[in-house]
Amino acid sequence: MPVPKERAVVPRSLLREDAYRAIRDAIVKGELAPGERLNDGDLSEWLGVSRTPVREALARLEQAGLVQTKPGRYTMVSPLDARALREAQLVTAAMHELAVREAVPHLTITDLAAMRAANDRFAAALNAADVDAAVQADDDFHAVPVRVSVNQAVAAVLDQYTPALRRIERLRFSSLSGRESVAQHNLIIAHCEAGDAEAAAEAARTNWLTLVPLIAQL
Template identity: 40%
Template sequence: MNTTFIKHINRPSLRDQVYQSLKAAIVMLQMEPGQRLNDNELATQFGVSRTPVREALKRLEDEGLVESIPGSLTRVTPLNIEEAQHAFPVVAALHALAARLAVPQVKEADIAELEKWNDSLYDALEQKDVMKAIEADDGFHEVFLHIAGNREIYIALERVVPKIRRLEFARFGSLEGLDSFEQHKKIITAMKNSQSQTAAELVEENWLSLGRLLTEDTI
């Protein structure tokens, strides 16, 4: 089992730290889909008892990132195209809502931030740097979430985004074209013109089009 990403954890909040570390490793594909998980081995690697590891694995199972087969094994859940297809419209709708709430409050500094992240996205896509592309895309949409300031949107996204994030890491680098960059430019224009509905619709389509590209073929 590949455990090179694991660092020894110090108190406090062992359970949360184990959970966050495992979740990041799974989402970023450092732990591969279908990889077996052994709580004894993980506890040793983390330098903790089995209890926080088991609690973290149970939490990840509730979120659909880990699955237990009774009498057999615990493993990282394999990539599920159908699940991602169901998740993308939810993610798209939540981000569209954030955009709709954000437009009336947008400032020039926010527009500059959007343009900065979109330029970073363009550069990352040109370089085929998956990590930086996803980071830049997240940064772009985080601007809307921050302006909207709606905690419930954050909570909902935190639960559903991991269902699509692994697929992004698996396939983002194989996508052709710069559609997201161009779509973002249209979103920025709508923001500048205080067009709440248009911005929301463009944001929603931005996520839905990414979903179509990522789920069009079976992995």
């Protein structure tokens, strides 16, 4: 299995969470391509850890739909599957809708400023065609209401399903259609600032359903 050329920069005390995030990010970015076979030994050497945290990470990635395993035969990066992505999108949209609805009454001026700053970074990254920065800024934007909602169940579900969507969302952020999200983010902020929890929640749900055209093309 051809792992990324550059050795992962990770601490020697790498735990299973770090292994999970490193492999997850390589899959999301396409460094580990759909259908690519994954070998415990190669991944262990790349990360500089034993096979145990790698195997635990792969098991968790399988639950997230990023990895497929056939016991005794192979482990590979999951192909992009339209049905699975559609299901993940619906769940993710519902969770963000709930998070925003619960967060609106508790958002502070500082929280709203953080959302605006993240959206400004998002717009700048899109203009610069910097997909990595755009994804990070988008994460930062949506993380504010998720954090303020203080709903651990929402956070757990999003942690499981969002990575699968990020693989296809990167395609959107590399195209002109991704710029629509800047205006959608501004609308969410406006409703939040007005204290309209229902309108803000609906705007958040709509924002996460904009991947429908890309998923339909698979």
